[in-house]
Amino acid sequence: MKFRSVFDIIGPVMIGPSSSHTAGAARIGLVARQLFQKKPTWVAFHLYGSFAKTYKGHGTDVALVAGVLGYDTHDERITNSFEHAKANDLSFSFHEEEAHLDHPNTVKIRLGNEDDEMELIGISIGGGKVEVKELNGFDLRLSGNHPAILVVHDDRYGTIASVATKLAQNEINIGHMEVSRKEQGKEALMVIEVDENIDEYTISDLTKLEHVKKVTKIHE
Amino acid sequence: MFRNVEELIQLCEDKNCSISEVMIKQEMEVHERSREDIIAQMEKNLDVMERAANRGIIEQVRSVSGLTGGDGKKLHEYMQLNDTLSGHVMLDAVSKSMATNEVNAAMGTICATPTAGSAGVVPGTLFAMKEKLNPSKEQMIRYLFVSGAFGYVIANNASISGAAGGCQAEVGSATGMAAAAIVEMAGGTPKQSGQAMAMALKNMLGLVCDPVAGLVEVPCVKRNAFGASNALVAADLALAGIESRIPCDEVIDAMYRIGETMPSSLRETGEGGLAATPTGRRYQEQIFGSGSK
Numbered sequence: 358m359k360f361r362s363v364f365d366i367i368g369p370v371m372i373g374p375s376s377s378h379t380a381g382a383a384r385i386g387l388v389a390r391q392l393f394q395k396k397p398t399w400v401a402f403h404l405y406g407s408f409a410k411t412y413k414g415h416g417t418d419v420a421l422v423a424g425v426l427g428y429d430t431h432d433e434r435i436t437n438s439f440e441h442a443k444a445n446d447l448s449f450s451f452h453e454e455e456a457h458l459d460h461p462n463t464v465k466i467r468l469g470n471e472d473d474e475m476e477l478i479g480i481s482i483g484g485g486k487v488e489v490k491e492l493n494g495f496d497l498r499l500s501g502n503h504p505a506i507l508v509v510h511d512d513r514y515g516t517i518a519s520v521a522t523k524l525a526q527n528e529i530n531i532g533h534m535e536v537s538r539k540e541q542g543k544e545a546l547m548v549i550e551v552d553e554n555i556d557e558y559t560i561s562d563l564t565k566l567e568h569v570k571k572v573t574k575i576h577e
Numbered sequence: 578m579f580r581n582v583e584e585l586i587q588l589c590e591d592k593n594c595s596i597s598e599v600m601i602k603q604e605m606e607v608h609e610r611s612r613e614d615i616i617a618q619m620e621k622n623l624d625v626m627e628r629a630a631n632r633g634i635i636e637q638v639r640s641v642s643g644l645t646g647g648d649g650k651k652l653h654e655y656m657q658l659n660d661t662l663s664g665h666v667m668l669d670a671v672s673k674s675m676a677t678n679e680v681n682a683a684m685g686t687i688c689a690t691p692t693a694g695s696a697g698v699v700p701g702t703l704f705a706m707k708e709k710l711n712p713s714k715e716q717m718i719r720y721l722f723v724s725g726a727f728g729y730v731i732a733n734n735a736s737i738s739g740a741a742g743g744c745q746a747e748v749g750s751a752t753g754m755a756a757a758a759i760v761e762m763a764g765g766t767p768k769q770s771g772q773a774m775a776m777a778l779k780n781m782l783g784l785v786c787d788p789v790a791g792l793v794e795v796p797c798v799k800r801n802a803f804g805a806s807n808a809l810v811a812a813d814l815a816l817a818g819i820e821s822r823i824p825c826d827e828v829i830d831a832m833y834r835i836g837e838t839m840p841s842s843l844r845e846t847g848e849g850g851l852a853a854t855p856t857g858r859r860y861q862e863q864i865f866g867s868g869s870k
Contacts, residue, residue: 359732359733360729360732360733361607361608362604362607362608363600363603363604363615363619363722363725363726363729364604364618364619364622364725365691365729365732366690366691366724366725366728366729366732366737366754367619367622367688367689367690367691367699367721367722367724367725367728368622368688368689369688369689370621370622370625370686370687370688370689371686371687371688371689371693372684372685372686372687373680373681373682373683373684373685373686373687373693373696373793374640374681374682374683374684374693374694374792374793374794375693375694375793376689376692376693376694377740379684379693380689380693407791407846410791410865411790411791411792411847411865413641413865414641414642414790414791414792414864414865415791415792415793416641416684419684431625431686433686435684436684483692483738483740483741484689484691484692484737484738485689553609554608
């Protein structure tokens with residue numbers, strides 16, 4: 358079953374006009390902000406396909422900026438996000454790309470501050486649901502049908518076991534899991550799809566584990 | 578667990594309870610949440626819907642592109658001052674459906690039912706029923722669970738995405754969901770809800786998604802208007818004891834197969850149908866510039 362809850366049908370509460378081009382865009386921006394964790398001072402959005410063609414009319418642009426400011430899909434500040442960005446010292450730019458990618462609603466977000474930088478590629482798959490395809494060059498594969506978390510961690514022995522143990526202690530069952538790294542002993546990434554929704558306490562527990570750097574929830 | 582409408586109605590008959598009750602119980606079991614928690618979340622969605630519908634009939638809302646806004650308000654004023662042809666309840670539902678979608682197009686806050694583009698039909702009919710039937714708050718919340726139960730079946734067996742199945746999957750689904758919910762609120766049986774859903778969706782089969790300039794505005798706002806009227810008629814047919822010759826689940830399956838064979842130009846690409854008319858193209862150029870596709 359692709360849709361598991363009555364609130365997938367009656368919901369989400371969102372700022373219009375489009376669940377895919379507005380709510381989905383805000384959600385991708387928000388995921389980028391949550392993964393970056395710190396306050397970014399600049400962000401660049403590279404838009405592909407339908408996003409590149411119609412982003413102004415759908416409010417995709419203000420929604421993306423709003424997400425990076427930390428606003429969720431139902432936050433009324435979305436419509437004035439450009440002004441809020443100025444007030445928050447966040448500079449932003451949009452780039453319409455010609456390339457044809459697999460999914461028509463794709464955005465590449467690069468953001469950073471004076472110390473750090475991050476790159477994420479996200480797609481909006483409809484009804485406000487989104488997927489992250491790539492993070493700092495790591496390929497991610499998420500079905501989008503289950504709650505999922507991303508765990509950025511140091512590539513050290515025992516880290517994967519400690520995350521799995523913590524989930525088990527919270528009675529959360531793992532349905533699918535992937536681990537990838539670009540270089541041995543450096544940064545690595547776990548993508549974990551689970552059967553139950555993960556609450557903030559569990560996220561906080563995971564973040565405290567040794568060698569775990571960032572934990573972010575991707576799907577409800 | 579129910580996977581289709583037949584199982585949903587069978588569950589109601591076995592347990593001698595309403596469709597909304599089956600949906601609430603399933604949500605409690607699958608997600609391990611309390612009844613209070615689930616009802617409270619739905620009540621929040623209801624509040625969002627009521628604010629959006631009221632805003633659209635009171636305020637002169639206008640979309641960013643300027644293509645839509647103010648028609649829900651215009652119709653609501655017309656029905657206050659005139660002896661209308663379609664009658665008060667019908668136009669109350671229609672005006673509030675349009676108003677909700679106009680608020681959506683103007684980047685207002687709405688609740689997707691099941692999508693943003695089809696967010697008018699379920700709330701529009703609900704608030705017209707609120708005036709007509711004077712339901713309790715709980716009955717209004719139950720209306721949304723009935724809508725959700727039928728939408729859940731459609732989403733899992735067919736589609737609620739215009740890009741996948743055309744407008745029949747969005748406004749068509751919303752219309753069937755609303756028809757079934759009206760029946761329960763009006764005191765009909767679960768079986769009659771299923772019949773209303775089948776008849777409403779049958780009348781929406783083949784409806785294409787052809788938005789002008791790719792925006793969720795033309796013809797979406799007015800499609801929501803006619804979806805609401807269709808839902809009311811289907812509910813009355815079912816309450817009169819009229820039945821669909823084709824069972825509800827087979828209608829949903831037909832909708833899915835029609836969507837599969839629909840050309841991509843008529844599935845939310847803005848390349849066919851009304852979007853491809855000379856006037857549709859002209860709007861596209863005005864809004865996005867002459868270099869746009």
